[in-house]
Amino acid sequence: MAFNYLTDDVEQQKQRARYRARQCVIEQSGRYVKINDKNYVNFSSNDYLGLNHHPEINQALAIGADKFGTCASGSSLITGYSYAHQALEHDICDWLNKPKCLLFASGFSANTALMQALGHKSSHLYLDKLSHASLIDGALSSEAKVKRFLHNDIEQLQRLISKNQQAEPHDDELNQVIVSEGVFSMDGDQADVANLAKIAKQHQALLYLDDAHSIGVIGKKGQGSSSLADIDVVMATLGKSIATSGAFVACDKNLADYLINFSRHYIYSTAISPALAWATKKSIEIIQAEHWRREKINELSKLLTEKLSQKIQLIENSSSIHAIVIGDETSTLDVCQQLRNKGIWLTAIRPPTVPFNSSRLRVTITASHEVNDINYLASCVNEVIQ
Numbered sequence: 001m002a003f004n005y006l007t008d009d010v011e012q013q014k015q016r017a018r019y020r021a022r023q024c025v026i027e028q029s030g031r032y033v034k035i036n037d038k039n040y041v042n043f044s045s046n047d048y049l050g051l052n053h054h055p056e057i058n059q060a061l062a063i064g065a066d067k068f069g070t071c072a073s074g075s076s077l078i079t080g081y082s083y084a085h086q087a088l089e090h091d092i093c094d095w096l097n098k099p100k101c102l103l104f105a106s107g108f109s110a111n112t113a114l115m116q117a118l119g120h121k122s123s124h125l126y127l128d129k130l131s132h133a134s135l136i137d138g139a140l141s142s143e144a145k146v147k148r149f150l151h152n153d154i155e156q157l158q159r160l161i162s163k164n165q166q167a168e169p170h171d172d173e174l175n176q177v178i179v180s181e182g183v184f185s186m187d188g189d190q191a192d193v194a195n196l197a198k199i200a201k202q203h204q205a206l207l208y209l210d211d212a213h214s215i216g217v218i219g220k221k222g223q224g225s226s227s228l229a230d231i232d233v234v235m236a237t238l239g240k241s242i243a244t245s246g247a248f249v250a251c252d253k254n255l256a257d258y259l260i261n262f263s264r265h266y267i268y269s270t271a272i273s274p275a276l277a278w279a280t281k282k283s284i285e286i287i288q289a290e291h292w293r294r295e296k297i298n299e300l301s302k303l304l305t306e307k308l309s310q311k312i313q314l315i316e317n318s319s320s321i322h323a324i325v326i327g328d329e330t331s332t333l334d335v336c337q338q339l340r341n342k343g344i345w346l347t348a349i350r351p352p353t354v355p356f357n358s359s360r361l362r363v364t365i366t367a368s369h370e371v372n373d374i375n376y377l378a379s380c381v382n383e384v385i386q
């Protein structure tokens with residue numbers, strides 16, 4: 001029979017305890033999520049700053065819909081680029097101190113587009129080993145030579161760059177891009193952004209950062225990695241701390257012009273909803289003004305570290321994301337289920353998303369959580385993980 005692999009491959013996932021199924025969320029607001037008639041404290045949300053359902057953002061969405069419509073009715077190069085998009089781009093440029101900004105339908109699409117645009121046949125892309133799937137897919141589908149360095153291993157990165165430069169010492173067209181995430185999605189650890197920027201400068205390479213998990217959360221005004229160093233190209237999704245949907249790329253004028261002229265993801269895709277662009281503008285205004293949201297995440301994260309018992313392997317960091325590494329898939333799912341029975345919702349992350357035998361619980365702490373939520377989480381985790 002044709003297409004047997006469809007059922008065979010899924011069956012194999014089940015046998016390896018890697019089968020994935022969706023859960024329909026009935027309601028989600030603040031710290032709670034309602035799934036199948038049961039309420040849980042939600043520790044798996046990417047709404048890090050707790051801005052989803054914010055009344056001022058909702059109001060901006062309604063005003064945006066009235067003024068500009070729910071739909072862009074075209075791609076940006078036809079008639080899809082509205083005043084709402086332009087105003088949002090300007091605000092992002094001011095926020096991150098970049099000359100240009102372009103909006104994309106999703107972070108996945110933006111990363112793929114940018115890896116293809118920077119991945120010219122004369123280019124070398126150096127990607128951190130733990131880079132997001134969209135960066136890897138984009139890089140591998142480009143014409144560039146792609147190298148991956150061990151996670152956060154700056155010495156290996158430098159060796160790779162030096163080796164290339166020795167091989168092609170007189171090549172004026174040696175285009176090099178260092179690609180990393182600001183905060184990594186699975187463990188919440190940070191790249192050494194200042195050092196990456198320094199190395200990029202030394203070797204006349206571009207630094208490209210995926211700031212999906214840093215934007216809003218890092219920096220006095222939530223500028224993400226841009227608060228730590230001068231970064232050539234910043235990509236961030238609007239679907240995490242910014243609490244809307246879509247993505248942006250902030251860069252210089254030459255790259256923006258190139259994308260408008262050559263990027264298929266930009267040219268052949270409908271511009272994001274202008275109503276949502278208007279709501280996003282409001283969200284970014286709140287993110288800059290309300291530093292208490294970032295401080296609260298930090299305080300609650302510290303509290304979790306204090307309250308977890310010594311035997312629990314927690315990867316410490318200063319982001320919203322905290323990983324508790326358990327090991328094999330079956331025990332991780334089992335712990336996850338026991339926590340669900342106690343009214344706690346968090347996600348088990350299994351291979352191939354993380355390396356073999358490092359299945360983990362991914363805990364996200366948001367500005368909507370309260371001290372009691374963290375105390376409850378810690379006491380349940382201490383009890384369930386023996």
Ligand SMILES: *Cc1c(COP(=O)(O)O)cnc(C)c1O
Nearest residue numbers: 106107108132185212237239246
């Ligand atoms: C979520 C995420 C993306 C994708 O962004 P979407 O807007 O959800 O498509 C890209 N990179 C990283 C690191 C992410 O975590």
